Amino acid sequence: QQQVKQSPQSLIVQKGGISIINCAYENTAFDYFPWYQQFPGKGPALLIAIRPDVSEKKEGRFTISFNKSAKQFSLHIMDSQPGDSATYFCAAIDYKLSFGAGTTVTVRA
Amino acid sequence: EAQVTQNPRYLITVTGKKLTVTCSQNMNHEYMSWYRQDPGLGLRQIYYSMNVEVTDKGDVPEGYKVSRKEKRNFPLILESPSPNQTSLYFCASSSGTPWDTQYFGPGTRLTVL
Numbered sequence: 001q002q003q004v005k006q007s008p009q010s011l012i013v014q015k016g017g018i019s020i021i022n023c024a025y026e027n028t029a030f031d032y033f034p035w036y037q038q039f040p041g042k043g044p045a046l047l048i049a050i051r052p053d054v055s056e057k058k059e060g061r062f063t064i065s066f067n068k069s070a071k072q073f074s075l076h077i078m079d080s081q082p083g084d085s086a087t088y089f090c091a092a093i094d095y096k097l098s099f100g101a102g103t104t105v106t107v108r109a
Numbered sequence: 110e111a112q113v114t115q116n117p118r119y120l121i122t123v124t125g126k127k128l129t130v131t132c133s134q135n136m137n138h139e140y141m142s143w144y145r146q147d148p149g150l151g152l153r154q155i156y157y158s159m160n161v162e163v164t165d166k167g168d169v170p171e172g173y174k175v176s177r178k179e180k181r182n183f184p185l186i187l188e189s190p191s192p193n194q195t196s197l198y199f200c201a202s203s204s205g206t207p208w209d210t211q212y213f214g215p216g217t218r219l220t221v222l
Contacts, residue, residue, distance in 0.1 A: 006151070032208050043113070043199050043213030044152070089151055093207050096167060097142075099152040 003027055004092050006100025014108050019077040021103045023090035026071060030092035035064065035075050036099075038087045047088070048075075080107045111136045113214035115200050121220045122190060130185045130217050132200030138212075140203045141183040142167065143175065145196040146216075152199065157207070158183055190221040 006023045013019045023033075034049035050057045050064045050073065057064045061084075063076040077084055085107045090100040113134045122128055134141065142157035144167075154167030158177040172194055174186040183202075187194060198217045203209035 002151070009149070034210075036211075041215075043201070043215055044211075045213065046210045095207060096154055096157070097152075097207050097211070098154075098168075099144075101149055101151040 002101060003098040004090055004100040006090050006103060008103060009101070010104040010106070012106045012108060013077075013080045015080060015082060017080050017107075019075075019080050019084070019105050019107070021075045021088055021090070021105075022072065023074065023092075023100050024070075024072045025092050025098075027092070027094060027098075028071070029094040030098075032093040033064070033066065033073050034091050034093070035062075036089045036091060038089065038102075040086075044089060077105070080105075082107045082109050111212070113200055113202055113212050115198075115214040115217050117217060118215065119218045121222065123222050124191055125189050128187050128190060128219075130187075130198060130200075130219070132183045132185065132214060133181050134183075134200075134202040134212070135181065136202060136204070136212065137180065138202035139180070139205045140207065140209065141177065142201050142207075142211075143173070143183070143185045144199045144201065145169065145194075146199060147196050155185070155198075159206075187219075190219075192221050195219060195221045 036044035037047040038044040061078045066073040143155040144152040156175040158164045200214040201211040
């Protein structure tokens with residue numbers, strides 16, 4: 001069973017728009033929440049990560065919002081660019097990594 | 110260049126024919142792991158290793174074996190592959206723990222007929 005539920009499965013956004021990907025979990029032992037970005041034909045690479053004692057973390061155009069009480073977290077991609085077109089995975093860690101199913105983001109020029 | 114390498118990158122085989130997918134990292138990392146990626150399921154961990162001679166099962170270990178005899182290498186062994194093991198496989202490494210940044214290899218596309 002998927003320990004981290006990710007949605008949507010795919011999304012299309014216009015250049016300059018905002019992409020939002022949501023993840024939810026049940027296991028309260030998770031204590032670290034990274035996001036990985038994967039381009040076609042490549043392995044995933046760490047994009048940004050957050051700890052549950054922080055409600056928001058921003059790195060450039062990428063922001064994680066974290067709601068501990070709701071056990072939800074999300075990735076916002078601001079001013080989306082064609083180069084952001086990729087598959088994004090949320091993950092959660094207790095002593096192992098559990099990944100969401102992934103979201104394929106397509107940014108139209 | 111710091112990297113994780115996997116070989117082969119593509120493999121087509123038949124049911125029951127033993128195979129090994131190699132993984133090597135040149136970053137002196139202690140933690141290594143194997144994942145399979147399937148559409149709609151994301152990445153699922155098969156096995157992981159905290160250090161030489163220390164391995165443990167992930168979420169989907171059935172049908173797979175691993176060994177960690179050297180720090181840099183972590184081969185994945187399928188002793189009797191079946192069609193449900195057709196998947197995209199990734200090896201990853203990190204400096205010490207699951208909480209550290211995972212560096213993924215380029216992937217191995219395996220097809221079992």
